[in-house]
Amino acid sequence: MTTLTDPPKQAFRLSQLIYDTRYRSMTIQVIAMIGFLILIGWLISNTAQNLADLGKEPSFRFLGEPAGYDINQRLIDYNNQDTHLRAAFVGLLNTLLVAFLGCITATVLGVIIGVLRLSKNWLVARLMTVYVEMFRNVPVLLWIVFVMAILIESLPAPRAFRGDNPEATMKVFDSVAVTNRGVYVPELLFGVDARDEKGEYLDAPTGWRVGLGDLPIGASADNPACASYYATEGAMAGEPGPGCGTFQISLDLMAVLFVLIAGFYSAHRIKLRADRIQEATGERPTTWYLRLGVVVVPLLIVLYALGAYLAYPELRGFNFRGGTHMRNSLIALWLALSLYTAAFIAEIVRAGIMAISHGQTEAAAALGLRSNRIMSLVILPQALRVIIPPLISNYLNLTKNSSLAIAVGYMDITGTLMGITLNQTGRELETVLLGMLIYLTISLSISAVMNWYNNRVKLVER
Template sequence: MNWKPNTFSKFANDANVRGVFFQVVLIATLVFFFFWLTDNTLTNLSNQGKSLGFAFLSGTAGFQISQTFGTWLFDYQVGTSTYLDVYFIGIANTLLVAVLGIVAATVIGFTLGIMRLSNNIVFRAFATTYIEMLRNIPILLQLFFWYFAVLRSLPGKRDKLEIIPDLIGVNITGLYLPAPVPQEGFVYSVIAFALAILLTFGVKQYAKRVQAQTGKITPVFLIGTALVISIPLITFLATNSPLDWNTPEFKDSGPMLRRGYQSGSGMILVPELIAVWLALSLYTAAFIAEIVRAGILAVSQGQTEAASALGIRPNYTLRLVVIPQAMRVIIPPLTSQYLNITKNSSLAVAIAYPELVSVFAGTALNQVGKEIEMIFMMMMVYLTVSLLTAAFMNWYNDRVKLVER
């Protein structure tokens, strides 16, 4: 029999050809999908008499924004500030609450995670109850709870609860603190502070070398702390204390409306910020606690025993043997929690904290109606912040992960 294979069937049965064929189909479909999406959007927009463009950003924003970190940082003035300023204010307020939340959630989460492994039954029971309650209630409800719990428990606007008389006080309009007002020459203290930190790194390198050569351990932490405090302090005093404090001013006489803390005096943390911060950090701390517990449990008991067999003292065992090994388990899921804090901060729109979603995609969007551009700009912010956080955490993970030789 003289059977000759058909060229087409030979071609069609080639695994390489098939692979390329389906890849091409997939890519073509995707390209056409996005082309169709963009084309449809543009057609529909032009039918509605709208166009795409970012020219609106230079327009003047004619509305007031709640006074917070962002309005202070960008010096928001109604009538002169633009929509771009509003965008930056939103970003600043979002980042502020994200950073505050990450720091607080980490501290509370690590504490709770260790408490849950404690031998003390009170600590253990507290941590277990906390974790199971908070991580099982939706964050939006917790946000409302903290906001209205905070509001209802604080004294009214014409009253105050003083934490440090005449310096720190709180009422329903916020937490009032003295605001630092740097005078001429304060920059030297800042430079001194930076130098002290650099010096501490030098001491750390030196201590490493000393330990490698002689085996002696230098108390780097104590020396570093002393340096970072003393050098800027001496500079500060030597330059004649160039820092004034603007203390909060409280009036309890005069017209009823003007009583209470005076605006423009001192520094204010609005209750919306406090509520968002509380809700985000307490909620996320519950998840971080479980991650920490998992990390510590992942280090086998044998490691501790081996360390003590080598004569390493118990506090060094925890710092040099257990925690570094626990960290490589902790870091990847911890990164996800940090990203969650940033993204969940957008829920703050519900309780009037002026973050990005509230001022830019809410109030500003209502004025200019550029939905596509504005939502796109907002998504880019969350994407950038999340990718940066992830990049940093991955870099840190590379440093702490198990190096296999």
């Protein structure tokens, strides 16, 4: 029998931190970390000291002061007496709008171009190669400016629509005006199609088709915009103030959206039922008219009940009035960002498709699937696993590139908070920090959503 004795344990000595390989790397990291923190601390104190010397202590109070400037494109109510904070919020919504539209368009275009680039048709494949190379290799700022210049220089000004024999006319049954200030399309409104003597649309509540109106959020006597309303006796009844409040939610739009979502859900249930019947009996009942009906019929009923009508754009005074105005700046930025990012997405899609073994295509063909169904049912779902991670970074790029908006005068968060507000208040540090924080939040949110989606579609390994 042998006895095993532990080697005598050595007490920890300080020199081990340097000479013992077990501890050395840790020592170096700790020292580096301390050095890094000292550097940061020095920078912060230096900044604070210098700002204090200049008499400009960091403060965010300016956000509560009236902005004083106007913004042309606003998704929520805003006028120049509102605060800088609200102006920044208007800009934020504009950023989100162009990022959202851009991501969708870029994805659709990118998938189509990526697939077509692999086409057996020589001409189509080469054309797509030219597209990808052209857009990828020119800075996006140039594309944005270029698209804007084309829109401004090639489209007619509103004054070309004037006169008995105008140089330009409205398109699509006189309902869409394409000008070099943007595109005016008919707008869906609720209530009654009534106008005042100046030709402005009115909300004249007569009969029962009057619409539901708006629900103000945050309307209170403290809100300056509501002050005049709360001075009247309407406030006594405890009703929310009309036309004021921090936000207004259109109840009509909510109702329409609700009916639409319910319709799609019912259509989905009908499809599931058809699937079950098909699996049980082998016969698939014809359901397309039912599925169409549950979406369209309730929608039409609701639209009629709410008194929906289209407001058409009309040339009055200097500009077209009425309808929805899609400004040139939005169109130029949206188009340029989409086209540019689509070139990158096309390459990702192509790489994803090429990563799928050719045997999959052959096996699917052997089962008798047609080539477009092979693509949509067999290849693309598998390719998505390869496509999605790089797709996320392209969405982030598109969102961040949207900060070039000021080149075409699109008032995004960079244009409002980090542009005019910075300039009028002189608060460089605060506005830029706030702006960076906002972009960081947007980017991380996009990442989170896309990672969640990636986790759903990725290959489940057991």
